[in-house]
Every structure is written in structure tokens, then in C-alpha cells.
Amino acid sequence: MAADRAPVLELTGIHKSFPGVKALSNAGLRLYPGEVHTLMGQNGAGKSTLIKVLTGVYTPDEGTMVLDGQPIRPDSTLEAQELGISTVYQEVNLCPNLSVAENIFIGRYPRSWFGVDWKAMRDQAATMLRQLEVDIDVTQPLARYSLAIQQMVAISRALNTSAKVLILDEPTSSLDEAEVQLLFRVLRRLRGEGMAILFVTHFLDQTYAISDRITVMRNGEREGEYPASELSRLALVNKMIGAPAQQAEEAAPAAQQAQGGAPMTTLLTMNGLGRRGALKPVDAEVKQGEVLGLVGLLGSGRTELARLLFGADKADTGSITIGGKSGRFDTPRDAIAAGIGFCSEDRKHEGAILSLSVRENLILAMQARAGVMRAIPMKLQQEIAENYVKWLGIKTASIETPIGTLSGGNQQKVLLARWLATDPKLMILDEPTRGIDVRAKGEIMDYVTTLCKTGMSVLFISSELPEVLRCSDRMVVLRDREKCGEYVRGDLDDQTVLQVIAGEEVEGIRA
Structure with a gap:
């Protein structure tokens, strides 16, 4: 049991603030070797911020991080990887034009006297993928393969860094059931080899299919840590939203x-x-x-x-x-x-313009309908944006905050408001x-x-x-x-x- 072991990674008292927003307050996390630990919470609960603190994207304002008994404070994702913390994101951030083998070894190619040892790289890449139950031609461009295969390539790359902790951030959101089961077989094997795995998802079925332990976050704080076998689905929903589970189930009328x-x-x-x-x-x-x-x-x-x-x-x-x-x-x-209004399934590429503000994203469809020669007055833009932010409960420091800094759920509300504004x-x-x-x-x-x-x-x-x-x-x-x-x-x-x-x-x- 976890009580008989020391955690491989422990975060305690983590605080992180941004202008106008307190993202994390006394947050914490414990990961044990040989476990799949699922991180659950609403959008805006602090999950993404906690992961970015852990992987060196953000520096915490306060708090401690301990890996294998030693304090750490990674200042970059590269430093986190060198410490043994590897992350696979929901949107695969590899190079689709490069071969599968090149993607696995990019930045750390095996060398020979004559430069890159291409044969060794291909052989090692093929061997690593077969260990993940993937048998493909590693000389082909990554773009030729399905998203599920690309996820496996990303995991293989993460494991190639001698990872002690593997973080999977929404890895199944675009996979079908067969692909999810393949991923879970791989995760169970890695768990059996002693890997500490942090799994982030919104799917309750998947949470209970793969998890040993669950940490729930709410409003930037750790609500609690629970063995998955001792936490019912209704209780989990209740802890995530801070309301009776029955009310949560009835939230979508x-x-x-x-x-x-x-x-x-x-x-x-x-x-x-x-x-x-x-x-x-x-x-x-x-x-x-x-x-x-x-x-x-x-x-x-x-x-x-x-x-x-x-x-x-x-x-x-x-x-x-x-x-x-x-x-x-x-x-x-x-x-x-x-x-007709259309909220695309791909909100990051066909919906939100991440560098623009909440206000600018919200009035885009209205402006498109009005035409480029009839600019919507700034005062009216601000009034419309403020009204929809209030009505839809969009959590943002201001209407001028870049939409890319908002959680996924709040981004989706902005896009919904964009089209509702066109009546x-x-x-x-x-x-x-x-x-x-x-x-x-x-x-x-x-x-x-x-x-x-x-x-x-x-x-x-x-x-x-x-x-x-x-x-x-x-x-x-x-x-x-x-x-x-x-x-x-x-x-x-x-x-x-x-x-x-x-x-x-x-x-x-x-x-």
C-alpha cells in the first residue's frame, strides 16, 4: 500500500498567482511508484497550472517540490525532463514532417564517428515502439499515422528520457475506444514496471478503468486524495463541483x-x-x-x-x-x-484566436456579419463582452485578458457567446x-x-x-x-x- 512507501514525487503548499487571478492556493500532489494517479477537477480548478509548475513552465510563488527525497525547482521543461519528469500533452507537440524515429530521438540522436547513426536510431525506435505494442515503419513521416499512433510515439519519446514520472494530459480526448484500450494496456504495463503515472482526464469511466488513486482539485486547492476503489462516482462528482452529486447530474437539463x-x-x-x-x-x-x-x-x-x-x-x-x-x-x-452559428469541435484552431482578448474573440462573428467597413464601436464591444461574461459566468480577470490564458471550459463559453451575440x-x-x-x-x-x-x-x-x-x-x-x-x-x-x-x-x- 502507498502508506508503506515513500512517494516518488511530492508537491506541498504550492501557490501561484497571475494578475487578477489566484490560480493555486496551498495545492499539493503525491505520486507513488507503480501507480496510475488521476488528477480530477473542473475547468479552472488549477490542474493545468499545477502541471505547468511541476514541469517547469511556471515558477511557484510558494511551496516545495520533492523528487526521490531531494528538493527540486525546475526552471524549464528541459530541466524537468532531465530530472525525470516527462509530459505527453493532449495535442501532440511533435514534428509531423519528420520521421517517427527522428521524433523519438530529436535533440538526442545516437552518434557515430560519421555523425548521426541513422541505423541505430531506427532500430532503437522500432524496439521501443514494439514494447508499447506498436509495430510500424519508423522511417515514415509521423503525419502518415493516426493520432493514437502519434500519442504512442510521444509516450515513447517521453520514456526515452529515463523518466521517473510520466504525465499524460488528456491523452484520450481524440481517441476511439479501441485506441483507448491500447493506451491503457501500455499504461498498465508501465505501472507494473514501477513507473509513477499522472493521468489527467474528464472521463469518469476512464478514471475508474485505470486509476489506483485520485486527487481532486477545486478552486485552485487540493480537495483531497482518495484510493479509487473507495470513492464512488457520485462522491467524486460532488467533490469536484462542491455540490450534491445529484444536482451535478441534473445540471444538463x-x-x-x-x-x-x-x-x-x-x-x-x-x-x-x-x-x-x-x-x-x-x-x-x-x-x-x-x-x-x-x-x-x-x-x-x-x-x-x-x-x-x-x-x-x-x-x-x-x-x-x-x-x-x-x-x-x-x-x-x-x-x-x-x-446560423457554428462552434467547431477544434476550438484552438477553428475557434479561439488565442492571442486576442476575450472581447476581441467574442465580437468576431458580429464584426464579420457587419463587414470590414462598418467597425463596431469600442463602447458597444465592451458592453456586449461584459454582459456575456456576466451572463455565462466566464472566469476571466477582465474582458481584455487573452483568451489563451483561460481554461478550456471558459474558452468554450466565450465561443458560445460569440455566436449568441449574432442572435x-x-x-x-x-x-x-x-x-x-x-x-x-x-x-x-x-x-x-x-x-x-x-x-x-x-x-x-x-x-x-x-x-x-x-x-x-x-x-x-x-x-x-x-x-x-x-x-x-x-x-x-x-x-x-x-x-x-x-x-x-x-x-x-x-x-
Whole structure:
């Protein structure tokens, strides 16, 4: 048991402040050899800041860090790696144009009398990856391989530094179930070899599938440390959000129904909308004031359909009818003009401009609709930004704070506010709750479903099937880039929706 051993790494009394924000207050963490230790907490709880302190990105204002009984204070990520602390981030930060072998050994190539020993590097890289159950051609560019393989390459590189501690920051957010299981097999083997592993995730199922110990953070402080086997899921949620677990589960309310059972009017119709190689022609309707869920596995065509609706990709078949007008959207500007907003699943590359302020990010869509020759007055920009920051509870020191310094959940709220400020008829939300905590998920869906009551429609995409089932009035199920069924609330449950996605018939239910 951990009580009989000394931790390989211990952080005590860590404090870290930024202008206007106290990110960490008396935070702590203990990692033991041969354990997977999961760090849990809401967005803004301090998890990312604690990791950055641990890996030398930030210097703590106060507190101590001890590794193998010796005090440490890394001033850079390189120094942290030299101490034996390696990190694999959610977004793989390797060089896709270099080979797999070069990525594993970059900065520390094996040498011979004639320079880089390319053969030794390739052989060692192949051997290291086979130890992680990955057998690939290490001479090929990293970009040729899936994100799951790239994650394994990043882990292999981290282990190549004689790591004592391996930190995995949201490593599974873009992996499918088979890829997650491969990663977990590797982590269990590394745990068996005595590695101390810090696992950061928002997924409760994964937390209990892999964790030996859980540390919960809330409001920049360590709420507590618990053996995973002694902490129930409801208790974990309660500790993360500081409210009864039942309340947390109810935070994402059911989507609003048509008042008095009256039929909803049709807002938008898709007639054979498709794109060769991306999505077979789809027929569907979005009704005013409803949440229409798009259900399917990754690659089923959910995002492809959303992008066609918004004009981010150009359809080559079919048409869209909205407001009595029929045609296709050739550009996002066409969709914005028709009253459609789109929160992309890739908020860092297709959503937030990280160097711009909260205010600047928030008014972008309004300014795009107004045109470059009609600048929105600064006073109006500030008023709009302040109102949405207050209404959505966005945690930021000011509206002029760069959005890149905000937590993922708060960034997502800013992007939601960006489109709400345009007063859209239809909001497309593609994975709006990916990588954010339970409470933030509930808050975002609460805001959206409240707006549905005023007549706004929502096209909702999420990989979390229970979330789609709970929030949607109707669901369109996609399989292999083709619509395979349409269902109303209550037709499907957690089990039958999987049967539909897998192509199995469900007794008593017709698509």
C-alpha cells in the first residue's frame, strides 16, 4: 500500500498567482511508484497550472517540490525532463514532417564517428515502439499515422528520457475506444514496471478503468486524495463541483419540448445534402426551438454534415432551405447571413484566436456579419463582452485578458457567446463539451436549452451518447457517412442506440 512507501514525487503548499487571478492556493500532489494517479477537477480548478509548475513552465510563488527525497525547482521543461519528469500533452507537440524515429530521438540522436547513426536510431525506435505494442515503419513521416499512433510515439519519446514520472494530459480526448484500450494496456504495463503515472482526464469511466488513486482539485486547492476503489462516482462528482452529486447530474437539463404539445414549425430543411467522399446525400429537418442530435461514431459523418450546413465545406449535391430560400452555402459568411452559428469541435484552431482578448474573440462573428467597413464601436464591444461574461459566468480577470490564458471550459463559453451575440436562428454545436468538466458541461447545455425556449434551434453533436440522448428532442443517426435513422426522444436508450449505430435492428422501433 502507498502508506508503506515513500512517494516518488511530492508537491506541498504550492501557490501561484497571475494578475487578477489566484490560480493555486496551498495545492499539493503525491505520486507513488507503480501507480496510475488521476488528477480530477473542473475547468479552472488549477490542474493545468499545477502541471505547468511541476514541469517547469511556471515558477511557484510558494511551496516545495520533492523528487526521490531531494528538493527540486525546475526552471524549464528541459530541466524537468532531465530530472525525470516527462509530459505527453493532449495535442501532440511533435514534428509531423519528420520521421517517427527522428521524433523519438530529436535533440538526442545516437552518434557515430560519421555523425548521426541513422541505423541505430531506427532500430532503437522500432524496439521501443514494439514494447508499447506498436509495430510500424519508423522511417515514415509521423503525419502518415493516426493520432493514437502519434500519442504512442510521444509516450515513447517521453520514456526515452529515463523518466521517473510520466504525465499524460488528456491523452484520450481524440481517441476511439479501441485506441483507448491500447493506451491503457501500455499504461498498465508501465505501472507494473514501477513507473509513477499522472493521468489527467474528464472521463469518469476512464478514471475508474485505470486509476489506483485520485486527487481532486477545486478552486485552485487540493480537495483531497482518495484510493479509487473507495470513492464512488457520485462522491467524486460532488467533490469536484462542491455540490450534491445529484444536482451535478441534473445540471444538463432535458431539451425543451414544444409548449402544450403544439407542433413545431420547420426552420431548416436539408434535401439530399452531401459531398462526394465525405457524406452521402442526407434528408433531414431542423424544427424551430428544438435540439436535434447527430448520433454516430467518429467518422460517421456528423462533423461533415455540420460543416456542409455552415459552408465550411462546399456541398456538391442537394440543397438547404431556410426562411423560404433554397440553395447551398458556399462560404461561412453565407451561413452567418442566414442566421446560423457554428462552434467547431477544434476550438484552438477553428475557434479561439488565442492571442486576442476575450472581447476581441467574442465580437468576431458580429464584426464579420457587419463587414470590414462598418467597425463596431469600442463602447458597444465592451458592453456586449461584459454582459456575456456576466451572463455565462466566464472566469476571466477582465474582458481584455487573452483568451489563451483561460481554461478550456471558459474558452468554450466565450465561443458560445460569440455566436449568441449574432442572435442566430440555428446554433451548430460540434462537441461543445469535449475536454471540459461536468459542471461546465451542464452550464453550457443549460444556456443553450434556455435559448431554445425563445425559439432558437440547436444542432448538437457529441461523442458522449448519454449526453445526446438526454438533451435531444430528436436524433439523426449516422453510420459510415450515411443517414441510417431518425428517432424522437424516448425511442432509444444507452443500449439500443449502440445497436442502431452498429446496424442491428431494435425490436419495436422503426427508423
